[in-house]
Amino acid sequence: MLEQIYYDKADEIIASHGSSQASLIPIIQDIQTEYRYLPSELLSYVAEKLGINEAKAYSVATFYENFSFEPKGKYIIKICDGTACHVRKSIPILEKLYSELKLSEEKSTTEDMMFTLETVSCLGACGLAPVLTVNDKVYPAMTPDAAVELIHELKGV
């Protein structure tokens, strides 16, 4: 059970979209934006409020890669591994950041909840390859060293 404040926030978000079943996705998107993840308790709560079976709401939330039931870090780093970025060496950047942040394919968020590291299939910025984004800000033509420097900047070191 989450603290009451989470449910109050969910109520506020539901009210802003209206409680029709068609609003499920925008509502859970807003919740995810608010908390950087989708607390499972809130998915169940929203489903109940909209009169949707929990099973159906869970089907929707798991259909989209974007929704995460795990809390994410303050900075969400998405390394593009689309074709263009891949051939221009995105994987060495990923590997460098894995070791810098002590993360892996299985563990994507740092203990201090500062960083989440993910790969995406294509960010649509192939001309700038290899690219990564930090909370949706695009960093073009990255190298492993530039990526580490960026991490240091974000840490404020």
Place this chain on the structure above:
Amino acid sequence: MENINIKINGLDVCAPAGSTILDAAHIAGIKIPTLCFLKEINEIGACRMCIVEVKGARNLVAACVHPITEGMEVLTNTPVLIDSRKRTLELLLSNHDKKCLSCVRSGQCELQELCQELGVEDENYFAGVSPEYELDDSAPHMIRDNNKCILCRRCTAVCEKVQSVGVIGPNNRGFTTFIGSPFDMGLGNTSCVACGQCITACPTGALYEKDFTDDVLAAIADKSKHVIVQPAPSVRAALGEEFGYPMGTDVEGKMASALRRIGFDRVFDTDFSADLTIMEEAHEFLDRVQNGGVLPLMTSCSPGWIKYCEHYYPDQLEHLSSCKSPQQMFGAISKTYYAQKMGLDPEDIVCVSVMPCTAKKFEIDRDDQNAAGVPDVDISITTRELARLIRKLGIDFRSLPDERFDDPLGESTGAGVIFGATGGVMEAALRTAVETLTGEELANVEFQEIRGTQGIKEAVYNVAGMNVKVAVASGLSNARNIMDKIRNGEADYHFVEIMCCPGGCVNGGGQPQVHADVRNYEDIKAARAKALYDNDKAKSIRKSHENPSIRKLYEEFLGEPGSEKAHHILHTSYVKRSIN
């Protein structure tokens, strides 16, 4: 209705407007294979087995969802189509757990049958990555083996649309899609009502009941145990299908004979305790009417319905009859009255039930179901498990003689046997309640208004100057409809019968599985119900209160219906549950 003319394989076919190509082909007696399609339940055109060629269409179309238009020309069996269907099957097999030899559905599997029919030569043609799923055995009644799931969605559609429960859905996406409960909580932790309709909808061996046939054999082999059996009314109306009899054949005599050959010490009948249920429930009804009790009274024979009410209408439990179900009443009487009569310790009696139902497996473990301090019923198996047991023991069912049930718990009336059809419990109760109220013999014991397979039936009967308004619902989406009216104060019924499964127990989740291509166009519910109504008609005694063994039971042991002793042994209580 307007008719449309089309050509299928060169034949002229005339079908009503709004028909699909599949419907029109059915009218013309042309079979198109289907897999994901369940009429009016799962019409999603997803599996691509029913593809046909339509002249002028750019692609192959799915016959199950494609509406016909005037002058349409359809081909259903070209080499292109057969090849495409074969390819579809090979793709389905690419990540299918092909342990057919040990699969519970082997020989009755729709996927296996299609592979044979279409001549799939290499089941490993597209073999590739195959995810391994753990079995979900968290529920008391069934197992989900997603390694055999083909993602047809028939189970999720039945759960959500027919039963209005919806505790399973497709999770994840693409290759990692699997059917399951939300948050991987396991079916046993959801508000699943254990009806088993998903099992009867499944085309493969992905869903099956927990099998207790070995427990039955072990009990029979234990010479210190007195093992008795009670088959439910609807088992006799469907068991024959497992042995090649046409749908709706009443195999009561052969069933009794088979049970005796399996080795039960006594072969009794749940019809007996159905009569007993009527004695208690009719008494409860009259008591509530005459003494201002909570109305409507709602029947409590169906454990799936009871669990549904506890989860979804916990504020309405006072409507439920406190009567145990016939299965449980039988168990309770066997371990009290019968044990006493036979000089047996209730601990040494093993009471086995054969039910058309998977929720009965849940019911035997409920609280407040142990009249003699031991569980009323020890083992509950489905009709399918009984068929398996008969085959396992090499009993040639078709050549068995017709035999009778043993006394005293095997004697029943026509009122007991119709319990298996929707409306049957109400009819049986009315036969007794009306005669009790008026003190006169009924001119006609058949209450036609509440017969039939419609989801909701209503009738008003004038009984001794009082208008008794009754309703009968089967299938939980219909139950929900009635319950919402009652909750909102919009219903003025006196007595309501609800059965969890559509059509009642004859179509229960423990009954023989019927292939979709048959079930889509034949009325299983009506055919099996007819077997029960015919059985009733042929009985010399058709009213529960006239059952000599029941009369004796009250005289010798229980006293009056509704007596303190009857309450202790034959009645139970309910709990509030939440929706998960």
